[in-house]
Amino acid sequence: MTLKTETSSDSPITPFSTTLTRRGFVKMGGALFVSFALPAGFRAQTVEGHASLQANQLDPTLLASWLEIRSDNTILMRTGRTETGTGMSGYYTQAIAEELSVRPETISLIMGDTDKTPDGGYSAGFLYGMNNVRKVAAYTYQALLKLAAAQLDVPVGDLTVVDGVVSGGGKSIRYGQLVEGQHLDLKIPVSGEASRVDPSSPNGNGMAGLDGFTVTGDPPMKAVKEFKVLGTSFPAGHIPGKVTGKTQWSCDLTLPGMLHARMVRPATVGSTLVSAGTIDKTKFPTAEVIQKGNLLAVVSPNEWEAVQAAVSVASTTKWTEWAGLPGSENVTKAIREYKWSAPGESKGNAADVTAALASASKRIFATYELPYVRHAPIGPFLAVADVRADGSVTVWTHSAQSRGLRAQIANTLSIPVEKVVVRWLEHSAQYGRTTFGGDGAEGDAVILSQFTGKPVRVQWTLQEDLAWSSVSPAYVLDIKAGCDANGRLIAFHSASYTPHQSDARLLGALLAGMPCSMPKPGSWIATEWPYDKIQNRLEEAYGMPSIGAQSVTGGLRGNIMRTPGQRQQNFALEGLINEAAAAVGADPVQFRLDHTTDQRLIDLLKATAKAAGWEPRRSPQAKARKTGTAAVTGRGVCIMQRANAYWVGIAEISVVPATGVVKASKFTIGAEPGKIINPRQLDRCMKSGVVMGLSEALKEEVTFDKSKVTSTNWSRYKILTMEEMPEIKVVQISRDDKGFGGGSEAANAVVPPAVAAAFYDATGVQPGSIPLNPAYVKTLLKG
Amino acid sequence: MANELTLTVNGAKQVVSAAPETPLIFVLRNELKLSGPRLGCGMAQCGSCSVLLDGEEVRTCITPVSYAVGKKVTTIEGLPAVWAAQKSLSAADAAKTLHPVQQAWIDEQVPQCGYCQSGMMIAAVELLAKNPNPTVAQIKDAFTNKPPSPHLCRCGTYAAIIDAVQRAAKAMKA
Numbered sequence: 001m002t003l004k005t006e007t008s009s010d011s012p013i014t015p016f017s018t019t020l021t022r023r024g025f026v027k028m029g030g031a032l033f034v035s036f037a038l039p040a041g042f043r044a045q046t047v048e049g050h051a052s053l054q055a056n057q058l059d060p061t062l063l064a065s066w067l068e069i070r071s072d073n074t075i076l077m078r079t080g081r082t083e084t085g086t087g088m089s090g091y092y093t094q095a096i097a098e099e100l101s102v103r104p105e106t107i108s109l110i111m112g113d114t115d116k117t118p119d120g121g122y123s124a125g126f127l128y129g130m131n132n133v134r135k136v137a138a139y140t141y142q143a144l145l146k147l148a149a150a151q152l153d154v155p156v157g158d159l160t161v162v163d164g165v166v167s168g169g170g171k172s173i174r175y176g177q178l179v180e181g182q183h184l185d186l187k188i189p190v191s192g193e194a195s196r197v198d199p200s201s202p203n204g205n206g207m208a209g210l211d212g213f214t215v216t217g218d219p220p221m222k223a224v225k226e227f228k229v230l231g232t233s234f235p236a237g238h239i240p241g242k243v244t245g246k247t248q249w250s251c252d253l254t255l256p257g258m259l260h261a262r263m264v265r266p267a268t269v270g271s272t273l274v275s276a277g278t279i280d281k282t283k284f285p286t287a288e289v290i291q292k293g294n295l296l297a298v299v300s301p302n303e304w305e306a307v308q309a310a311v312s313v314a315s316t317t318k319w320t321e322w323a324g325l326p327g328s329e330n331v332t333k334a335i336r337e338y339k340w341s342a343p344g345e346s347k348g349n350a351a352d353v354t355a356a357l358a359s360a361s362k363r364i365f366a367t368y369e370l371p372y373v374r375h376a377p378i379g380p381f382l383a384v385a386d387v388r389a390d391g392s393v394t395v396w397t398h399s400a401q402s403r404g405l406r407a408q409i410a411n412t413l414s415i416p417v418e419k420v421v422v423r424w425l426e427h428s429a430q431y432g433r434t435t436f437g438g439d440g441a442e443g444d445a446v447i448l449s450q451f452t453g454k455p456v457r458v459q460w461t462l463q464e465d466l467a468w469s470s471v472s473p474a475y476v477l478d479i480k481a482g483c484d485a486n487g488r489l490i491a492f493h494s495a496s497y498t499p500h501q502s503d504a505r506l507l508g509a510l511l512a513g514m515p516c517s518m519p520k521p522g523s524w525i526a527t528e529w530p531y532d533k534i535q536n537r538l539e540e541a542y543g544m545p546s547i548g549a550q551s552v553t554g555g556l557r558g559n560i561m562r563t564p565g566q567r568q569q570n571f572a573l574e575g576l577i578n579e580a581a582a583a584v585g586a587d588p589v590q591f592r593l594d595h596t597t598d599q600r601l602i603d604l605l606k607a608t609a610k611a612a613g614w615e616p617r618r619s620p621q622a623k624a625r626k627t628g629t630a631a632v633t634g635r636g637v638c639i640m641q642r643a644n645a646y647w648v649g650i651a652e653i654s655v656v657p658a659t660g661v662v663k664a665s666k667f668t669i670g671a672e673p674g675k676i677i678n679p680r681q682l683d684r685c686m687k688s689g690v691v692m693g694l695s696e697a698l699k700e701e702v703t704f705d706k707s708k709v710t711s712t713n714w715s716r717y718k719i720l721t722m723e724e725m726p727e728i729k730v731v732q733i734s735r736d737d738k739g740f741g742g743g744s745e746a747a748n749a750v751v752p753p754a755v756a757a758a759f760y761d762a763t764g765v766q767p768g769s770i771p772l773n774p775a776y777v778k779t780l781l782k783g
Numbered sequence: 784m785a786n787e788l789t790l791t792v793n794g795a796k797q798v799v800s801a802a803p804e805t806p807l808i809f810v811l812r813n814e815l816k817l818s819g820p821r822l823g824c825g826m827a828q829c830g831s832c833s834v835l836l837d838g839e840e841v842r843t844c845i846t847p848v849s850y851a852v853g854k855k856v857t858t859i860e861g862l863p864a865v866w867a868a869q870k871s872l873s874a875a876d877a878a879k880t881l882h883p884v885q886q887a888w889i890d891e892q893v894p895q896c897g898y899c900q901s902g903m904m905i906a907a908v909e910l911l912a913k914n915p916n917p918t919v920a921q922i923k924d925a926f927t928n929k930p931p932s933p934h935l936c937r938c939g940t941y942a943a944i945i946d947a948v949q950r951a952a953k954a955m956k957a
Contacts, residue, residue: 085895238894244885304809375937378936687939723933
């Protein structure tokens, strides 16, 4: 296991103890590669059929942009996608190794740098990213076989490859020797377009081309039964560096002459600047105040001086008063009062549902409400920008969408995209907030660097991050359903109402009054319908602008967060299924089995229920109670289908009615994501997803008054601690015949519905909302 | 005003110029270029900036640099040397040996984004020094209830951390 899987000879990253200069790293390379390498000074110009592709990035149609095989038999792959903490850099390595028939230890990756990678694309959609690198490897493998056949004078069909050694006719050759001195003119077929800010885009984020380039065609690929690396628990390459202190994080970057910045944010979400505070130069001799519009910052070569001076400036800065928020306790009311028109998306048949509801022998009406929550990483946003007088802009980021961010920055600065280079470095995970290329400190950093003419490092504080980063908005969901005389659901109608959740704007650009992408209100149906036996179904998703959208900061800028939309819609769907099962006296697991014919779901649900020791009975249990000082226990189940994967969660909890304290005692989680790529990483992602989901079920809520967010530290925005984590049991089913499915994201989303169901089982009260904190629980049980 | 202060960091004497009240994290990161302690909350609520000060975990975001003068500061970069000294390893062996806590963090594949994990490993080293054979309940207690705050991981790696602490405990007894 190499300690530097994500660095390489032409990596921009120096050891952490060395200062980086922008020109320095170009010369740093060991220059070991001999072929398939980029020609010196290589810059892509155009891609056939893609005139919009800008310079300063690699041409995705050239093999050399993606892959290098070096004389020492090591392999370098480049992808614009990034590691977001779910281990996908390891999955990429496994896929490449599989298709090239090499050991994964020989592969290194360059990720996320816009000028050093060919494809761009979402880091969230790892399956597509893996498909890209896998196909490139597969095309390359075919080319290598042809080369070897010629060199060894053996027909391709007689060649075998093991660990990068091609053998046939009693002869063998390593890839490194094979490619030495060769130039392989291999074209990689791609489709796609460059990322850009596009006011005419139909997407709610006002962006286009965020998918990046997709490798097309159908090269021969290894069959599942031949897999040697995919399906094994190959260790993730990013881990050793993080454990030993060798990883260079974005927060470690320093540049010559760099200034440290701390931002001074408005007093309220809608305040505008009246007068900026001043600096006492006798106390803070090197600090300066920078102001552009409502963007206010303090910079200093000394970070501690910047911190102190910013506090001092904030205390004397005057802002207008503003009170345009409804307050978090009134958010449902505010959403209800919005003048809704047509849904953003609708699926199903209204007439059939209406008729079926009319004929139902039992009808159920339910309302569910979910609060504002946020991504809340441990490390607040940070960015470094170097805007030069020559018009070049370099930004070091931990965004999950380098190309999208590049487009945002070019748009904000009103410069061509090719003037901007975005370099990606590790940092705290994002959980979806940078998926559209926005949010973050990058807007602040480029504006301050342009203003000062120096490289600027902007470090947000936790309070700032918990108040000003984008946020996963509240949901209100109304459901009508009907059962027939046999206790089967025959009609289902859901309508979800939510503020905007794809605002990709950079706060710094908003505050400075500079150009931004334009968010467009709307919502979508994220549910992948698992209950094919419910024949009459209508789902509607309604979207409204962000709350406080009219303010200069864009209000509570809504954005996607892990398992977006489906996390919320599934809470309502699975809540309703529980209530329906209760209404007809059915066991909740059996009731779900009775409403699907999908064998993958059936198999996983049965396996997970068995692992959890589930005994069939109706829910709520006979001894359910909502009073008393003794704990009452309950159990609950939920399912989800997402991205060619199936999920089951079974929660076991205790509730003390008198105190309102809910504790999770055990959680069993099952996943079937087609072929499991890496069982151990999946195990880790499933368990950690349960932790995040429990955190949301029991603790998390963004609170705000009429002016500003108030949950701005860890004692006010509470997340799950280690002691609150229950025993977690994992069930995995791997299938060889269903391709690959999403195996990281959804684990959080099966937790809140299962916990709510367990609460219902324990108390006889179905929670219409979360978090199940003591105050809410006591209110629920009184009602 | 800036003073010249002498610190002992990962076994080496370092002279730094800093105002005495400067939080230790800024000196370790910006003057000594150490990457291990990372800024999280800035108010001792999360643990991502933790280091050992004479073997005791401290949160460097609220610890003045002057408080560290005369004490031994250990970051994750210095953990291998701590272990090598404990086991009297030869220089050659020391160069290729990680602290058992670090090795366990790799073997158990603990980090996801990894931002908080430096502080988690520091807390683990401190715990194992005091309790070489902690139960799951004791590990949970140490990472949650020890002042000044719980060690928080937003990726949710707590189960992996428990596995790794127990693995490290075994390795350290071997």
